Amino acid sequence: MNTRKKVAFYTLGCKLNFSETSTIARSFTNEGFDRVDFSENADIYVINTCSVTENADKRFKTIVKQAQKANPNAFVAAVGCYAQLKPEELAAVNGVDLVLGATEKFKITDYLNDLSKNDFGEVHSCEIEDADFYVGSYSIGDRTRAFLKVQDGCDYKCTYCTIPLARGISRSDTLENVLKNAKEISEQGIKEIVLTGVNIGDYGKGEFGNKKHEHTFFELVTALDKVDGIERLRISSIEPNLLKNETIEFVANSKTFVPHFHIPLQSGSNELLKLMKRRYLRELYVDRVNKIREVMPDACIGVDVIVGFPGETDEHFLETYHFLNDLDISYLHVFTYSERDNTEAATFENVVPYNVRSKRSKMLRGLSVKKRRAFYENQLKSSHTVLFESENKEGYIHGFTENYIKVKTPWNPELVNTLHKIKLTEIDEDGLVRFDFLEEKVLQ
Numbered sequence: 001m002n003t004r005k006k007v008a009f010y011t012l013g014c015k016l017n018f019s020e021t022s023t024i025a026r027s028f029t030n031e032g033f034d035r036v037d038f039s040e041n042a043d044i045y046v047i048n049t050c051s052v053t054e055n056a057d058k059r060f061k062t063i064v065k066q067a068q069k070a071n072p073n074a075f076v077a078a079v080g081c082y083a084q085l086k087p088e089e090l091a092a093v094n095g096v097d098l099v100l101g102a103t104e105k106f107k108i109t110d111y112l113n114d115l116s117k118n119d120f121g122e123v124h125s126c127e128i129e130d131a132d133f134y135v136g137s138y139s140i141g142d143r144t145r146a147f148l149k150v151q152d153g154c155d156y157k158c159t160y161c162t163i164p165l166a167r168g169i170s171r172s173d174t175l176e177n178v179l180k181n182a183k184e185i186s187e188q189g190i191k192e193i194v195l196t197g198v199n200i201g202d203y204g205k206g207e208f209g210n211k212k213h214e215h216t217f218f219e220l221v222t223a224l225d226k227v228d229g230i231e232r233l234r235i236s237s238i239e240p241n242l243l244k245n246e247t248i249e250f251v252a253n254s255k256t257f258v259p260h261f262h263i264p265l266q267s268g269s270n271e272l273l274k275l276m277k278r279r280y281l282r283e284l285y286v287d288r289v290n291k292i293r294e295v296m297p298d299a300c301i302g303v304d305v306i307v308g309f310p311g312e313t314d315e316h317f318l319e320t321y322h323f324l325n326d327l328d329i330s331y332l333h334v335f336t337y338s339e340r341d342n343t344e345a346a347t348f349e350n351v352v353p354y355n356v357r358s359k360r361s362k363m364l365r366g367l368s369v370k371k372r373r374a375f376y377e378n379q380l381k382s383s384h385t386v387l388f389e390s391e392n393k394e395g396y397i398h399g400f401t402e403n404y405i406k407v408k409t410p411w412n413p414e415l416v417n418t419l420h421k422i423k424l425t426e427i428d429e430d431g432l433v434r435f436d437f438l439e440e441k442v443l444q
């Protein structure tokens with residue numbers, strides 16, 4: 001009889017959380033646990049939480065219930081940003097046995113000698129100042145892309161953000177370790193690596209425990225580009241003030257770094273950017289987009305934007321709307337502002353009513369659809385390389401081109417995790433792009 005314990009994971013939030021869940025999962029495997037799906041019967045359920053998620057508490061409770069439904073006697077543990085910010089709140093949720101803060105989450109297996117259910121969640125939290133060490137992570141096995149963590153925490157003070165409170169100061173992996181992890185990932189047949197972190201443009205700060213920059217983000221990019229065996233590298237989100245010309249120019253000429261940038265804007269109004277304590281004005285943002293377009297006309301440019309920030313008048317919002325409408329970008333990620341405890345913005349006056357926030361969000365989401373469509377249409381008839389994903393979605397397989405165009409074709413298991421040259425032909429009713437293969441299996 002198999003007596004090995006089973007563990008299941010649920011991840012909320014960002015790519016960084018996904019990469020950390022993978023690392024935590026590997027530590028369980030090393031301790032002799034078998035990993036199963038979250039819907040299956042497991043002995044332990046680990047929930048990696050997020051504080052940015054809308055209705056984070058409700059989501060968390062639903063997931064705990066899901067775990068209890070699968071096995072009412074299972075041990076339930078919570079880690080992640082929400083667990084750091086509100087440990088007692090999570091511990092009080094019915095069915096939760098253990099809550100670990102930022103310094104403890106990677107040591108979770110040390111806390112699991114006794115798996116009997118607790119009447120009340122046990123909390124092992126920390127002051128966020130203590131989270132000053134770095135734990136490298138990458139995700140593998142869950143997707144065709146790997147998320148490679150290169151940096152953690154943030155020293156910025158954006159007035160709406162809880163991430164510095166949940167993840168601590170900015171610190172980075174050593175260049176040597178990043179390169180080692182990248183090599184390991186590529187050796188396992190993963191074809192695309194996405195660089196992740198909280199503020200990856202700040203890479204190099206805290207690399208050896210001190211606050212100096214030992215390496216720059218540009219040095220990281222150029223070193224990764226030289227690692228043999230990596231087919232694709234994607235820079236995920238990078239602050240506009242930290243995205244330098246040298247990086248943009250390098251990406252334009254690189255064979256591995258793909259022409260896709262995701263750059264948080266948050267508002268197109270300088271007044272709002274100042275209230276948010278962002279470190280740039282809208283002019284700098286335009287300059288970054290223009291620079292990318294100058295050297296990579298086909299690049300995909302994604303934008304994060306917040307609506308309903310305190311003090312955002314109709315005029316400010318329209319300023320943002322027109323700013324984005326006029327800018328040559330490819331899609332938006334729209335966030336509806338919601339108050340977070342212990343942030344400066346939560347104390348601001350001129351709160352925007354919820355119905356106005358949601359109306360503005362809808363308008364920008366509509367703009368995003370229009371922008372994406374225009375970007376896709378502009379790319380029709382052009383040739384690209386696509387990396388196919390692993391899921392069968394209602395009889396279709398999806399993939400992304402290097403410039404992040406989502407394509408689909410009838411399911412064929414042989415395509416999973418392979419790269420092919422294609423020519424984009426048409427946009428279908430789901431807004432995804434159909435294509436013709438240009439060659440048989442050009443790259444493997």
Ligand code: SF4
Pocket residue numbers: 154155156157158161162163164198199239
């Ligand atoms: S840059 Fe600003 S929004 Fe981003 S993590 Fe740092 S404080 Fe938060």
